[in-house]
Each structure stands twice: as C-alpha cells, then as structure tokens.
Amino acid sequence: MTKLRFADEGEAADLCAFLTRLLHYDRAAAVRLQGAGEAVAVYGSPASFEVLAVRAVRLAEPAESLDVTVSAGELLEAVDEGAAAAVVPAAVTGPAWAGLLPPRGGWRTESALTGEELRGLVAAAVAEFRALVEEIPPQERTRSALDGTGRRIWSRTVDGTGLPVRAVHAAQSLGFLRPGPGPQILSCGSWLRLRTPYGSVAVRRAGRLGGLGVGVL
Numbered sequence: 775m776t777k778l779r780f781a782d783e784g785e786a787a788d789l790c791a792f793l794t795r796l797l798h799y800d801r802a803a804a805v806r807l808q809g810a811g812e813a814v815a816v817y818g819s820p821a822s823f824e825v826l827a828v829r830a831v832r833l834a835e836p837a838e839s840l841d842v843t844v845s846a847g848e849l850l851e852a853v854d855e856g857a858a859a860a861v862v863p864a865a866v867t868g869p870a871w872a873g874l875l876p877p878r879g880g881w882r883t884e885s886a887l888t889g890e891e892l893r894g895l896v897a898a899a900v901a902e903f904r905a906l907v908e909e910i911p912p913q914e915r916t917r918s919a920l921d922g923t924g925r926r927i928w929s930r931t932v933d934g935t936g937l938p939v940r941a942v943h944a945a946q947s948l949g950f951l952r953p954g955p956g957p958q959i960l961s962c963g964s965w966l967r968l969r970t971p972y973g974s975v976a977v978r979r980a981g982r983l984g985g986l987g988v989g990v991l
Contacts, residue, residue, distance in 0.1 A: 776840060776862040778814060781832035786855045789816065792829040792973070793850040795948050796820055805849060806872040807862065809840035818846060819871045823944040826871060829973040834858070843868030876976045881960040881967065884935045888956050889970070892932075896943050896951075899927050935959045936979050937966045945975045 780786045793816075796803045800821040808815045810830070814837050817828045840862070848863035906923050907915065928940035937959050945951050950973040957970040967976040 776837070776842075778831075778837060778840075778860045778862060779834040780858040780860075781812075781834050783855055783858045785832050786853055786858045786860070788972075789829065789831045789860075790850060790853050790855060791949055792816065792818070792827075793846050793853075796827075796846050797850065799823075801847065803846040804843055804866055804868050804872065805846045806843045806868060806875070807840055807849075809837035811838065812836050814840060817872070817875060819869070820944055820948065823940055823947075824977070825941050825944045826876065826976045827944060827948055827950075827973060828976070829948075843872045876965045876967065877962050879962075881962045883958055884937075884961050884966070885933055885959040886956055887933070887959070889951050889953060892942050892957060892968075893946060893951055895932065895939060896946050899930075899939055899943065903927050932959065935966065936961075937968060938977060941966070941968050941975045941977050945970065945973070948973060948975070950975065 780789070793805070796805065796818045803818060803821070806817040808817070812833050812835075813830045814833060815828050815830050817826060819826050842862065842865045844863045845866055849860065852863055853860040903924055906927075907920065910919055910923075928938060928943060930939045931937055932939060932942060942951070945957070945968050950968075950970045951957065952970070952972055955971050957968055960967045960969055964979050965976055966979060967974055
C-alpha cells in the first residue's frame with residue numbers, strides 16, 4: 775500500500791478539484807501517477823478535448839518510485855483533504871494515452887500570452903459556436919452537425935503556434951487558466967504544450983495523442 779502525504783491541505787484540495795473536473799467529462803476516467811522528487815505528476819485526458827493534462831502536486835515526502843495508472847474516481851475517494859494524504863488505489867489497465875507521455879525536457883518557448891488573452895479567445899470561440907448553432911434549423915441540429923461545427927472552431931490554432939484552441943479551452947475547463955503569472959506555449963519535437971502555474975495541457979502537432987516518451991510536464 776502506497777500512501778501519499780501532500781505538502782499541505784491546499785495541494786490535496788487542488789488534486790481533488792482536478793480529479794473532479796476529469797470525472798465530469800468521463801465517470802470512468804483513469805489517471806497516471808508519476809513520482810518526481812517532492813511532487814507527483816497526475817496525468818489525465820479529459821474526454822472530447824483530445825489533449826493530455828497534468829497537475830503537479832507537491833508532497834511532504836518524496837515518492838520517487840511511484841508510477842501507476844489508477845481510477846480517477848477511486849483516487850478522489852482516497853484523498854483525505856484534512857489530513858493532506860491519500861492511499862494510492864489498486865492499479866488499473868490504463869488507456870493508450872497513459873503509456874505515451876510527453877518528453878521530460880527540451881521544451882522551447884513558442885509564445886507567451888496573458889491568461890486574459892487566452893480566456894478571451896475561449897469566450898469568443900464559445901460565442902461563435904453558439905451563434906452558428908442558432909443558425910442551424912432545429913430539425914438539422916444533429917450530433918454530427920454540432921460536432922462538425924465545434925471541430926471547425928476548436929481546431930483553429932493560437933497565433934500560428936500550431937496549438938489548437940481546444941487545448942486552451944481544456945486548460946480553462948480544468949481550472950488551469952487562473953489569474954496569475956502568464957501562461958506559455960512551448961514545443962518539443964512533435965509535441966506542443968500550454969503551461970501555467972496550475973497545470974499543463976499537451977497535444978501532438980498532428981492533433982492526436984501518441985508518440986513515445988515518458989516524463990513530467
């Protein structure tokens with residue numbers, strides 16, 4: 775049995791918030807945990823966004839040997855916020871993305887935008903989606919029509935960086951685009967990444983999760 779002791783109650787609360795948001799999109803969500811010194815990286819892939827998200831949680835005690843994929847729901851239930859601790863649940867057979875993580879290092883800055891700019895970008899995209907949906911006759915608002923409309927909007931890229939707008943939307947939906955130091959758009963090989971002080975979202979340039987590499991964002 776592996777027990778995680780978080781740096782403080784705030785770290786435990788942030789982890790619970792991240793897991794809750796992942797479960798909002800997929801009640802059967804899994805997360806991969808990787809120990810990295812005095813922190814543990816918690817990877818997840820929120821359904822429909824086609825991105826890989828990671829939240830680094832500070833620990834009171836190192837967990838260097840930890841590397842396991844578990845149920846997000848079971849991990850959420852195992853977190854004791856008051857005690858700032860959690861017992862790691864039993865391992866599960868992870869989805870394909872869990873074995874294909876971005877590289878540990880070698881990232882370079884592509885663009886630095888303010889959180890306000892990125893939040894505005896998402897708000898504009900949401901407003902455009904709603905307006906376009908309103909233009910579709912009610913009898914033609916099929917799932918296929920809605921998905922196609924959304925795909926055209928969310929596949930656009932941010933300032934020519936190649937990062938799809940859906941990655942920014944995912945970052946906001948997961949609580950990563952909070953007020954504070956500006957986010958950065960980074961690249962490494964075929965990977966692109968939106969990094970904020972509260973978490974990261976990564977995608978392949980081709981728009982699909984894949985490729986080799988294991989590391990911590």
